[in-house]
Amino acid sequence: MIYGVIGSGAVGAYYGSKLVKAGNDVHFLFHNDYQYVKENGLTIKSCDGDFSLPKINAYYKTSDMPICDVVIVALKTVNQDVLRNILSPLVVNGTLVLLIQNGIGVEEDLQKIFPNLEIAAGLAFICSAKINPGIVNHQCYGSINIGNFSCKDESKVDNLISDFNAAGISAAKVEYYEARWKKAVWNMPFNGMSVALNANTHQLLSHSATENLIRLQMLEVVGAAQKLGVKNVDELFVEKMLQMTREMTPYFPSMKLDFDFKRKMEIYYIYTRPIEIARKVGFEMPRLQMLESILKFQQAKYLSNN
Amino acid sequence: MIYGVIGSGAVGAYYGSKLVKAGNDVHFLFHNDYQYVKENGLTIKSCDGDFSLPKINAYYKTSDMPICDVVIVALKTVNQDVLRNILSPLVVNGTLVLLIQNGIGVEEDLQKIFPNLEIAAGLAFICSAKINPGIVNHQCYGSINIGNFSCKDESKVDNLISDFNAAGISAAKVEYYEARWKKAVWNMPFNGMSVALNANTHQLLSHSATENLIRLQMLEVVGAAQKLGVKNVDELFVEKMLQMTREMTPYFPSMKLDFDFKRKMEIYYIYTRPIEIARKVGFEMPRLQMLESILKFQQAKYLSNN
Numbered sequence: 001m002i003y004g005v006i007g008s009g010a011v012g013a014y015y016g017s018k019l020v021k022a023g024n025d026v027h028f029l030f031h032n033d034y035q036y037v038k039e040n041g042l043t044i045k046s047c048d049g050d051f052s053l054p055k056i057n058a059y060y061k062t063s064d065m066p067i068c069d070v071v072i073v074a075l076k077t078v079n080q081d082v083l084r085n086i087l088s089p090l091v092v093n094g095t096l097v098l099l100i101q102n103g104i105g106v107e108e109d110l111q112k113i114f115p116n117l118e119i120a121a122g123l124a125f126i127c128s129a130k131i132n133p134g135i136v137n138h139q140c141y142g143s144i145n146i147g148n149f150s151c152k153d154e155s156k157v158d159n160l161i162s163d164f165n166a167a168g169i170s171a172a173k174v175e176y177y178e179a180r181w182k183k184a185v186w187n188m189p190f191n192g193m194s195v196a197l198n199a200n201t202h203q204l205l206s207h208s209a210t211e212n213l214i215r216l217q218m219l220e221v222v223g224a225a226q227k228l229g230v231k232n233v234d235e236l237f238v239e240k241m242l243q244m245t246r247e248m249t250p251y252f253p254s255m256k257l258d259f260d261f262k263r264k265m266e267i268y269y270i271y272t273r274p275i276e277i278a279r280k281v282g283f284e285m286p287r288l289q290m291l292e293s294i295l296k297f298q299q300a301k302y303l304s305n306n
Numbered sequence: 307m308i309y310g311v312i313g314s315g316a317v318g319a320y321y322g323s324k325l326v327k328a329g330n331d332v333h334f335l336f337h338n339d340y341q342y343v344k345e346n347g348l349t350i351k352s353c354d355g356d357f358s359l360p361k362i363n364a365y366y367k368t369s370d371m372p373i374c375d376v377v378i379v380a381l382k383t384v385n386q387d388v389l390r391n392i393l394s395p396l397v398v399n400g401t402l403v404l405l406i407q408n409g410i411g412v413e414e415d416l417q418k419i420f421p422n423l424e425i426a427a428g429l430a431f432i433c434s435a436k437i438n439p440g441i442v443n444h445q446c447y448g449s450i451n452i453g454n455f456s457c458k459d460e461s462k463v464d465n466l467i468s469d470f471n472a473a474g475i476s477a478a479k480v481e482y483y484e485a486r487w488k489k490a491v492w493n494m495p496f497n498g499m500s501v502a503l504n505a506n507t508h509q510l511l512s513h514s515a516t517e518n519l520i521r522l523q524m525l526e527v528v529g530a531a532q533k534l535g536v537k538n539v540d541e542l543f544v545e546k547m548l549q550m551t552r553e554m555t556p557y558f559p560s561m562k563l564d565f566d567f568k569r570k571m572e573i574y575y576i577y578t579r580p581i582e583i584a585r586k587v588g589f590e591m592p593r594l595q596m597l598e599s600i601l602k603f604q605q606a607k608y609l610s611n612n
Contacts, residue, residue, distance in 0.1 A: 294516075
């Protein structure tokens with residue numbers, strides 16, 4: 001099995017390195033960090049124990065990489081259209097692409113570009129950050145849920161999950177659409193609210209006004225999911241997510257980091273797309289739509305100042 | 307006619323000074339600025355021409371003031387309960403109190419404290435700011451709409467309006483509840499959004515996402531007003547308000563100034579109360595309720611840091 005990793009940052013480099021450490025044949029694409037990693041390899045500082053890979057298969061362009069059996073895509077979704085060119089040299093009939101990306105609609109859009117591609121959804125539950133070129137700080141968690149989107153041979157997804165678990169990554173199989181909407185219950189409120197109020201998860205839940213607002217936003221996602229026929233997403237799940245977040249170390253979601261560094265935020269797949277999908281079946285999400293507008297305004301302001 | 311002015315700031319001192327200049331007998335209550343004004347009087351820098359009143363009737367407590375025929379209350383609504391003590395020495399049977407205050411519910415609450423008081427609502431359309439003790443900068447506009455709330459003798463309200471017009475203040479008679487809700491159509495979106503996004507009216511309307519959000523927020527106020535049976539508040543009025551705001555000089559609403567100076571914001575009467583009133587008749591304002599939560603969170607943060 002040949003693995004490719006596209007987007008070798010906080011998430012991609014972490015999972016890829018774990019696979020390398022377990023003896024898998026993994027090939028990483030880098031952009032800005034290419035030269036550094038080529039010379040120094042990757043270092044993972046982890047709550048489960050640090051480790052280094054002094055020499056890895058690092059590439060600057062995908063046309064130099066081998067054809068892959070599995071391509072792990074862990075890019076931010078802000079320039080999703082680049083996948084058309086980046087993925088082409090890596091995939092043949094039978095290649096499985098695992099999209100470890102935020103939001104709803106990424107699988108559907110990639111399938112439009114590559115109608116025959118076999119795609120799986122990856123939902124990572126991980127707190128990690130790239131702190132320097134080639135250096136990832138894995139703070140906690142790390143499990144991944146994987147759902148089949150368009151893989152004709154289900155056993156391929158099962159094998160991928162086996163490889164992950166054998167590499168010490170807790171991986172489980174899920175129904176992809178249910179998993180995407182469940183993750184949206186957490187992602188939609190917390191990503192945007194942390195930007196809008198410059199606050200971490202703990203601060204947002206410590207004030208009754210914002211705790212209630214986040215609950216109402218979560219219930220908007222639940223309402224949309226139920227209208228779409230998604231199962232196991234209900235009020236009980238909302239309370240479970242709130243309780244889980246209260247017990248977490250105070251956390252700034254990835255969108256807050258993008259905002260702080262004046263990078264493009266993943267507004268489209270985290271907000272615009274699910275709001276559109278819900279509206280098509282007659283369900284409005286007024287609070288999350290308001291949050292989307294706030295984020296668009298703030299992003300336009302700092303991008304135009306750059 | 308003896309006039310009292312409670313809250314002699316950007317609005318109260320402006321209208322009071324115009325009344326003095328026109329020959330009326332006006333008595334002003336001051337707090338922090340008392341000593342300065344006692345010695346130096348009031349100065350109005352105005353788009354209509356500057357003027358000074360070197361000597362005015364200035365007081366530090368209402369028990370030293372004469373009983374008034376009309377009391378103009380132009381205090382912020384953040385400590386509305388102080389009116390119980392402040393107003394008592396000034397009012398007798400027959401005194402008319404004009405509440406030039408923001409929000410919805412101020413007349414009703416004051417009436418509960420003083421069941422026999424005769425109350426009128428004042429809605430000021432004015433851009434002014436106190437720039438120093440005793441010095442008001444009146445930038446533009448200045449008209450006032452006055453609506454009878456509980457004055458048994460309608461001619462008293464008419465006489466008040468005549469006095470204002472004779473003093474060069476453009477004053478018109480309106481239906482108080484309609485006027486309060488019409489003003490809320492502008493106040494509820496712009497006050498909070500200018501705080502939430504650190505932006506003036508022009509910036510908020512320059513971006514399509516926030517322009518649309520503000521329209522949706524205005525329509526929430528319209529929906530509530532219509533459900534309450536208020537007349538002449540409709541979609542056409544919303545477009546008129548948007549157009550009027552586009553044509554205005556870029557403006558930071560008063561709540562933004564309160565926020566910048568870390569003062570308490572008028573969240574209760576501008577947001578909480580109208581939201582409650584609408585909910586009682588079965589109408590939800592999700593976007594404005596979200597804005598209320600955002601403001602409460604932000605205020606709690608800076609007040610706890612003080």
